[in-house]
Amino acid sequence: MNDKKIKKKNLVKKSQNISKWYNEVVSRAKLVDQSEVKGAMIMRANSFEIWEQIKKVLDGWFKDYGVRNYYFPMLIPHYLLEKEKEHLKGFSPELAVVTHAGGKDLKEPYVLRPTSETIIYKTFADWIESYRDLPFLINQWCNIVRWEKRTYPFLRTSEFLWQEGHTAHKTKEQAKNMTLRALKWYEKIYKDYLAISSYVGIKSEQEKFAGAKKTYSIEIVVPNGKALQAATSHNLGDNFSKVFNINFLDKKGKKNHPFQTSWGLSTRSIGGLILVHGDDAGLIIPPKIAPNQVVIITVPCKDKKDQERVEKYSKEIMAELEKNNFRVILDSDNNHGFGFKINNWELKGIPLRLEIGANEVKNKKLTLARRDNFKKQEVERDQLINEVTSKLEMIQNNLLKKSQDIRNNMTIEVDDYEEFKKIAQGSKKFIRAFWCGNKKCENNIKHETKFSTRVLEIDQLDKKEKGKCIYCGRKADHKWLFAQSY
Amino acid sequence: MNDKKIKKKNLVKKSQNISKWYNEVVSRAKLVDQSEVKGAMIMRANSFEIWEQIKKVLDGWFKDYGVRNYYFPMLIPHYLLEKEKEHLKGFSPELAVVTHAGGKDLKEPYVLRPTSETIIYKTFADWIESYRDLPFLINQWCNIVRWEKRTYPFLRTSEFLWQEGHTAHKTKEQAKNMTLRALKWYEKIYKDYLAISSYVGIKSEQEKFAGAKKTYSIEIVVPNGKALQAATSHNLGDNFSKVFNINFLDKKGKKNHPFQTSWGLSTRSIGGLILVHGDDAGLIIPPKIAPNQVVIITVPCKDKKDQERVEKYSKEIMAELEKNNFRVILDSDNNHGFGFKINNWELKGIPLRLEIGANEVKNKKLTLARRDNFKKQEVERDQLINEVTSKLEMIQNNLLKKSQDIRNNMTIEVDDYEEFKKIAQGSKKFIRAFWCGNKKCENNIKHETKFSTRVLEIDQLDKKEKGKCIYCGRKADHKWLFAQSY
Numbered sequence: 026m027n028d029k030k031i032k033k034k035n036l037v038k039k040s041q042n043i044s045k046w047y048n049e050v051v052s053r054a055k056l057v058d059q060s061e062v063k064g065a066m067i068m069r070a071n072s073f074e075i076w077e078q079i080k081k082v083l084d085g086w087f088k089d090y091g092v093r094n095y096y097f098p099m100l101i102p103h104y105l106l107e108k109e110k111e112h113l114k115g116f117s118p119e120l121a122v123v124t125h126a127g128g129k130d131l132k133e134p135y136v137l138r139p140t141s142e143t144i145i146y147k148t149f150a151d152w153i154e155s156y157r158d159l160p161f162l163i164n165q166w167c168n169i170v171r172w173e174k175r176t177y178p179f180l181r182t183s184e185f186l187w188q189e190g191h192t193a194h195k196t197k198e199q200a201k202n203m204t205l206r207a208l209k210w211y212e213k214i215y216k217d218y219l220a221i222s223s224y225v226g227i228k229s230e231q232e233k234f235a236g237a238k239k240t241y242s243i244e245i246v247v248p249n250g251k252a253l254q255a256a257t258s259h260n261l262g263d264n265f266s267k268v269f270n271i272n273f274l275d276k277k278g279k280k281n282h283p284f285q286t287s288w289g290l291s292t293r294s295i296g297g298l299i300l301v302h303g304d305d306a307g308l309i310i311p312p313k314i315a316p317n318q319v320v321i322i323t324v325p326c327k328d329k330k331d332q333e334r335v336e337k338y339s340k341e342i343m344a345e346l347e348k349n350n351f352r353v354i355l356d357s358d359n360n361h362g363f364g365f366k367i368n369n370w371e372l373k374g375i376p377l378r379l380e381i382g383a384n385e386v387k388n389k390k391l392t393l394a395r396r397d398n399f400k401k402q403e404v405e406r407d408q409l410i411n412e413v414t415s416k417l418e419m420i421q422n423n424l425l426k427k428s429q430d431i432r433n434n435m436t437i438e439v440d441d442y443e444e445f446k447k448i449a450q451g452s453k454k455f456i457r458a459f460w461c462g463n464k465k466c467e468n469n470i471k472h473e474t475k476f477s478t479r480v481l482e483i484d485q486l487d488k489k490e491k492g493k494c495i496y497c498g499r500k501a502d503h504k505w506l507f508a509q510s511y
Numbered sequence: 512m513n514d515k516k517i518k519k520k521n522l523v524k525k526s527q528n529i530s531k532w533y534n535e536v537v538s539r540a541k542l543v544d545q546s547e548v549k550g551a552m553i554m555r556a557n558s559f560e561i562w563e564q565i566k567k568v569l570d571g572w573f574k575d576y577g578v579r580n581y582y583f584p585m586l587i588p589h590y591l592l593e594k595e596k597e598h599l600k601g602f603s604p605e606l607a608v609v610t611h612a613g614g615k616d617l618k619e620p621y622v623l624r625p626t627s628e629t630i631i632y633k634t635f636a637d638w639i640e641s642y643r644d645l646p647f648l649i650n651q652w653c654n655i656v657r658w659e660k661r662t663y664p665f666l667r668t669s670e671f672l673w674q675e676g677h678t679a680h681k682t683k684e685q686a687k688n689m690t691l692r693a694l695k696w697y698e699k700i701y702k703d704y705l706a707i708s709s710y711v712g713i714k715s716e717q718e719k720f721a722g723a724k725k726t727y728s729i730e731i732v733v734p735n736g737k738a739l740q741a742a743t744s745h746n747l748g749d750n751f752s753k754v755f756n757i758n759f760l761d762k763k764g765k766k767n768h769p770f771q772t773s774w775g776l777s778t779r780s781i782g783g784l785i786l787v788h789g790d791d792a793g794l795i796i797p798p799k800i801a802p803n804q805v806v807i808i809t810v811p812c813k814d815k816k817d818q819e820r821v822e823k824y825s826k827e828i829m830a831e832l833e834k835n836n837f838r839v840i841l842d843s844d845n846n847h848g849f850g851f852k853i854n855n856w857e858l859k860g861i862p863l864r865l866e867i868g869a870n871e872v873k874n875k876k877l878t879l880a881r882r883d884n885f886k887k888q889e890v891e892r893d894q895l896i897n898e899v900t901s902k903l904e905m906i907q908n909n910l911l912k913k914s915q916d917i918r919n920n921m922t923i924e925v926d927d928y929e930e931f932k933k934i935a936q937g938s939k940k941f942i943r944a945f946w947c948g949n950k951k952c953e954n955n956i957k958h959e960t961k962f963s964t965r966v967l968e969i970d971q972l973d974k975k976e977k978g979k980c981i982y983c984g985r986k987a988d989h990k991w992l993f994a995q996s997y
Contacts, residue, residue: 058634061591062584062621067634070579070649077580093556094563098548098670099585099654100607105547118614121586123623126607126669127658135548137609137623148544148553157846163556168585168654172613183612184584360643 036372038305043249048178050299054308054373057178064176064183068292071373072179074316075295076186080166082218082314083188083290086210092162092190097144099167100135105143108268112142115235119171121183137170142236142261142287145191146269153193155274159283160203161193169291179296180253180511187291193271193283197262200284204260207288208241208483211256214290219298220311220424221245222432223255224455224506226480231464234287238262244479244506245297246432250453252479252508255297258288301428308374309396311424312417317354319346319413320375322366324382325359331383332359338386342379342409349410351417371396376420377413397423438504442495445507449474455508459501461494470496470507479506522858524791529735534664536785540794540859543664550662550669554778557859558665560802561781562672566652568704568800569674569776572696578648578676583630585653586621591629594754598628601721605657607669623656628722628747628773631677632755639679641760645769646689647679655777665782666739666997673777679757679769683748686770690746693774694727694969697742700776705784706797706910707731708918709741710941710992712966717950720773724748730965730992731783732918736939738965738994741783744774787914794860795882797910798903803840805832805899806861808852810868811845817869818845824872828865828895835896837903857882862906863899883909924990928981931993935960941994945987947980956982956993965992 036053039046051057056072068076084094100123106113116139123135138144145163153161166188173181190207194200208225215221224244233240237259245253265271266282273283302309312318321339326332336357346353354375356366370378380392380401389406393413397420404412436455439445448454456476460466471477481503494501522539525532537543542558554562570580586609592599602625609621624630631649639647652674659667676693680686694711701707710730719726723745731739751757752768759769788795798804807825812818822843832839840861842852856864866878866887875892879899883906890898922941925931934940942962946952957963967989980987 058637060584061588061630061633062586065584065586067584068582070581073580073582076582094559095556096554096559096562096672098546098551098553099656100548100551100670102547120614121609121612121621123607124610125620127660128604128606134611135607144547147547151544170586174613184586186582 036305036307039248039303040305043247043300046303047300050303050307050372051178056295056299056308062183064173066178066182068186071316072292072295075298075310075314076292078314078316079214079218079290079294080188082214083210084166087164087188087190090162090206092164092192095163095165096167097141097148097165099138101138101141101144103134103136105147106136108143109236109265111264112236116140116171119173121170121172138167139169139171140287140289141165141167141189142191142265143269146265146271146285149191149193149266150269150271153271153273153283156195156276159193159195159273160199161283162190162203163192164188164190177296177511179293179299181293185292187289189287189289192286193266194285195273195275195281195283197284200262200286201260203286204239204241204258204288207258207286208243208256211243211258211288211290215243215245215255215294215297216425218311218314219294220313220421220428221255221297221301222425222429224432224480224482226482226506227486228257228480229462229467229478229505231467232478234259236261236264238264241483242480244508245301246435246455246508247297247300247511248431248435250435250455250508251511252455253293253297253300253511254479255294256288256290259286261285261287301431302424303374306368307372309424310374310376312376312421315352315374315376317352317375318417319351319353319377319379320370321353321355321379321381322363322370323355323357323359324363324380324385326383328383331386334386335381335383339381342381342391345409346413351413377416395420397427436506440492440495445470445476445495446474449476449509453509455479455506457504457506458495459490459492459503460505460507461497461499461501462503463494463497463499466494466496475509476507477510479508479510481505522791522793525734525789526791529733529786532789533786536789536793536858537664542781542785542794548669550659552664552668554672557802558778558781561784561796561800562778564800564802565700565704565776565780566674568700569696570652573650573674573676576648576692578650578678581649581651582653583624583627583634583651585624587624587627587630589620589622591633592622594629595722595751597750598722602626602657605659607656607658624653625655625657626773626775627651627653627675628677628751629755632751632757632771635677635679635752636755636757639757639759639769642681642762645679645681645759646685647769648676648689649678650674650676663782663997665779665785667779671778673775675773675775678772679752680771681759681761681767681769683770686746686748686772689772690725690727690744690774693744693772694729694742697729697744697774697776701729701731701741701780701783702911704797704800705780706799706907706914707741707783707787708911708915710918710966710968712968712992713972714743714966715948715953715964715991717953718964720745722747722750723773724750727969728966730994731787732921732941732994733783733786733997734917734921736921736941736994737997738941739779739783739786739997740965741780742774742776745772747771747773787917788910789860792854793858795910796860796862798862798907801838801860801862803838803861804903805837805839805863805865806856807839807841807865807867808849808856809841809843809845810849810866810871812869814869817872820872821867821869825867828867828877831895832899837899863902881906883913922992926978926981931956931962931981932960935962935995939995941965941992943990943992944981945976945978945989946991946993947983947985947987948989949980949983949985952980952982961995962993963996965994965996967991
């Protein structure tokens with residue numbers, strides 16, 4: 026949205042209309058802007074810097090594990106995509122196609138990568154020769170194009186940014202472990218950094234990635250009860266290594282197909298963060314992922330000398346915080362009123378605010394205001410680092426706690442299909458219910474309620490319960506999570 | 512190239528055939544691989560990690576200066592490109608075009624960004640309102656598509672990675688300063704990190720960026736005497752702010768067009784690094800930009816106990832180096848002979864090698880081998896950090912010195928056009944010669960010799976000399992640098 030057109034009136038309340046609230050917050054907090062390209066957003070610095078934080082954390086973990094970064098072309102010849110039939114079928118409707126380049130019509134069209142399995146695995150066949158080359162662990166950070174009909178900023182856009190890990194292993198077991206390893210990273214970054222409690226589990230056969238043996242997923246419970254698939258990790262088995270003719274010689278000199286995995290997390294994660302943590306005042310960014318953890322706001326003074334003292338004091342405090350590795354921003358702008366400044370930084374979700382005026386300078390104090398609960402407290406100047414450290418920790422923990430509460434409160438066990446339908450029609454929730462595993466029941470439920478299977482939770486995989494399918498009443502071993510997808 | 516097909520024979524000599532040498536080095540050192548896409552390369556970890564180092568350094572400087580990272584869509588509607596006529600004309604022949612998406616023909620085609628001025632400045636018009644919004648300083652790290660006819664890995668590829676800075680300023684003067692500020696960053700990263708001495712100057716009217724008022728450029732002298740344009744910084748004046756209707760209100764409330772700049776450095780920089788520093792043994796990466804600055808190689812031992820001691824000692828040394836922030840890799844592979852291992856790490860250009868065998872362990876010593884001059888030296892174990900620090904510094908300085916020598920030795924002052932033509936036909940050099948500034952002379956010289964104007968050096972801009980144009984003999988104020996472009 027054009028900044029000039031953003032109305033100065035209050036935000037709509039999140040609880041009243043979360044969709045409208047979301048669209049207003051992403052514009053007003055200057056996270057995104059609409060572009061001239063259908064369904065593609067412009068990521069402004071305020072959101073791109075969150076992505077940089079996410080990237081830094083994940084990239085560090087990947088590298089520590091021995092995953093190396095590569096970069097593959099974004100154009101994929103259509104014939105490569107045709108090699109794995111399921112994969113092609115899954116992505117065909119969403120492709121954007123280059124038919125013309127350098128002033129000429131192309132003989133063979135290129136598609137903009139909707140994911141890079143095909144172009145990467147074509148090359149794996151050249152690179153992998155022997156068991157010594159395995160495991161082969163790579164990743165790339167890149168842009169992806171999927172031509173979606175309905176789009177929302179971050180959640181579903183025709184272009185987005187992500188990382189995609191691609192690996193090859195000697196054994197099935199190792200591939201499975203890698204799939205789960207990636208899933209753990211995703212669960213951890215959501216829990217420990219984005220302060221989001223998720224459901225982690227396995228997708229149904231129908232909902233899995235086109236071309237995978239098994240797909241695992243992180244599912245976020247949005248406060249309106251809907252589900253956001255927030256990252257996925259695929260055990261590809263030897264599906265792709267067969268069609269792309271990837272082979273390795275084992276110790277005995279025998280040729281084998283390696284077992285593969287792929288896994289990705291995208292800028293959609295920022296949408297999850299906004300939806301889960303935001304409130305009626307705007308965005309709330311968890312301290313561990315916040316590009317700016319602390320904003321120092323100067324209180325305007327009538328006396329010019331006071332003003333100078335306030336600014337000097339603020340800069341000293343900023344320097345001390347930065348020295349201690351906090352990410353800090355200083356707002357000493359006097360063109361706007363104090364109230365406007367507070368609203369502005371609350372809107373943008375900076376977790377901790379330090380207010381500094383003439384009184385604070387005189388008494389060697391600071392006023393701290395938490396973004397998560399709006400509580401203000403005056404503290405001693407010499408307690409700066411201790412207080413900021415502990416407040417940021419408290420905010421981080423409190424946000425996670427709130428997210429856990431949302432998750433738990435928005436999940437309900439149901440064993441009656443009439444009740445299931447009522448929830449689907451009314452205010453939505455995650456429903457945990459027995460399902461027999463039959464595709465027909467899954468399809469009928471989706472058709473009748475818009476609720477799809479989200480996951481079978483990972484800690485339930487090895488347990489068998491005795492139950493009856495909520496739809497057909499036949500024997501069911503597991504309770505699955507159902508919800509309406511974002 | 513398929514790894515399996517790379518012949519085990521020696522590299523061609525750089526001095527014999529630099530083009531062939533280059534292609535062999537980029538394959539053998541596993542920097543790139545060919546892809547299924549015409550002219551697009553796959554960046555393997557060994558080159559992508561160099562790009563990550565470059566990115567880290569530049570990104571830090573940009574951020575310290577107040578430039579913030581954004582991300583804009585990679586698709587640009589064709590009508591946006593049409594707004595600035597010169598810009599369109601310049602990029603038209605190289606465009607790749609999406610005509611089909613989501614199963615439908617598009618009404619309006621999208622081009623893959625050949626650069627992002629148009630899509631970014633369309634939005635600047637929405638974001639910039641008042642003088643308080645200026646300077647507006649943004650950057651993006653992204654992929655770029657230009658459909659080139661002749662391609663070389665890194666130097667000219669149909670897709671490449673770069674950063675593009677885009678700024679808007681209140682005054683002409685401020686825009687000029689920003690253009691020069693970016694140019695300084697580029698000169699500095701080449702000199703202080705990539706150890707490459709360049710020519711820095713202004714492009715001729717014909718060679719400037721399509722849509723710019725002035726283009727400044729960093730030109731690298733390749734050892735074969737050819738020129739590599741290694742980064743550019745454009746003073747756009749108000750060319751784009753006029754056509755995209757970008758306005759700001761000044762303090763008096765008057766509407767003005769801001770003055771703009773754009774500047775970029777790409778993965779081509781890696782090509783420059785390879786060409787300038789490589790030798791007959793392969794790549795040489797300057798320590799300050801090397802993803803791995805030190806490789807520790809274990810010498811195979813006959814005695815198993817010795818082998819264990821060697822490995823333990825090597826790991827201790829690696830840990831100590833890492834603790835001191837060196838980037839280190841350990842090669843304790845015993846499947847390959849010691850000679851093979853040495854050749855392999857020389858090929859990959861790791862600046863410093865530590866050899867550790869039973870003798871080193873027994874005598875508490877280390878053997879250090881410099882990649883730049885192959886000199887070996889035994890040093891005391893307790894001098895590890897001092898020795899590695901000083902050796903890496905010496906290597907960095909030596910590489911820069913060599914690059915300065917190449918630059919100076921490959922540049923010649925010429926005042927006679929017959930001599931100019933001889934150099935152009937024979938072994939190439941950079942030629943410094945008077946030129947009157949007339950487009951016709953420039954075109955004729957290019958047509959007759961393939962030599963184009965590279966730059967008028969920046970320290971010559973304000974000096975006026977008395978000379979005669981090397982082509983037409985008319986009055987000329989400046990000596991320009993001419994060379995054959997890569």
